[in-house]
Amino acid sequence: MGNILQAIIAALIAGICEWDVYGGFHTQICRPVVVGPLMGLALGDLSLGLTIGAGLEFVFLGVISVGAAIPPDATSATALATAVACVSNGAINANQAVTLGVALASVAQMLQMLIWTVNITWMHQADKSAAVGDIDGVCKWMYVSLPLWFLQGAIPAFLLVAFGQDLVAGIVLPGWLSDWLTLAGGMIGAVGFAMLFVLMNKPKLTPFFMIGFVLAAALGMGLVPTAVLGLAAALLYVNNEGGQAAPEKKRRSREA
16 A cells, blocks of 8 residues: 555645636646646656646647537546656656556546536536526535546545555566557657647748747757747737737727
8 A cells, every 4th residue: 555645645636636627716727737747746756747747738738628528638637647657666657658648538538427427417406496596506506516526536546546556566568568658658749739730720820830840949949948939929929910900990890
């Protein structure tokens, strides 16, 4: 059995971050780039957590919930993938954990669908309260549905850290599988960013992409300076677009 206190801390982090997705907070602590470092810090390897979180953030950067569609659960996947890597004593590296996280996101997605199904019961009760004007009753049933989201993240993380350390640390991957997982983990981030680029690719934005690529790939500029220049370019672009759009909006309002 692993360190119970450490398992409780990991469960709290995973649960609160998962709660942020559908629990009404929406502070963005549910993003992989936040969840990974927090879990890594709790389990004694901040650097590993940051690497895994950043890798999975690239994968799920453009994945959002639209309407009734339930996307893969990047939050739970990051928490568990980071926990697995941290308790494996080096048996699973960051790239392999990123690959594992993609698979875990689909499993967690199915668990989210189950929670939504269970919560339908409380929603019907809330509808009945709303029909008679009982606002407090509506709020009560909403609060009843919230803990399941916390438990979705907390329970798997607690079980993994508390009881899975010996099992995970004893894993010996075959050479071919280890190489494949490492290779796939290195590619997945690029694939995720490419998917995002396909959605955002517009002729007027392409020059910014080309400039960033040259700065990062050809000139070897680091991530932070490139990001700062990207932010500056984004601000210039938004401000310029806003300046051009304002007179046009005024003209249309006068014509109306």
